Amino acid sequence: MMPLVYAEKGEPLIIKKIGGNPEVKKHLEDLGFHVGGEASVVNALGNNLIVKVKESRVAVSDELARKIFV
Numbered sequence: 001m002m003p004l005v006y007a008e009k010g011e012p013l014i015i016k017k018i019g020g021n022p023e024v025k026k027h028l029e030d031l032g033f034h035v036g037g038e039a040s041v042v043n044a045l046g047n048n049l050i051v052k053v054k055e056s057r058v059a060v061s062d063e064l065a066r067k068i069f070v
Helices: 022-031
Strands: 038-045 048-053 056-061
Touching (some): 022 056
C-alpha cells in the first residue's frame, strides 16, 4: 500500500484506504474517491495530480493525494 502521489502514470489502481480527518474524507468521497474504487494518475502538474476516477478527471493537491492509499 502506498500514497497515490507515488503511483505510476496510467496504471489502474484500487483505492485501499482514505486517511485524514472526517472533513477530508468527505471531500474526497464527494470527488469520487471511495475505498474499493478504481483510480489512475493521468498527469502530474507541479504539486497537483490529475486523476481519472469514475470516468472523470479530477485535480487533487499533493497534500490530498498523500491521504489516498492504493
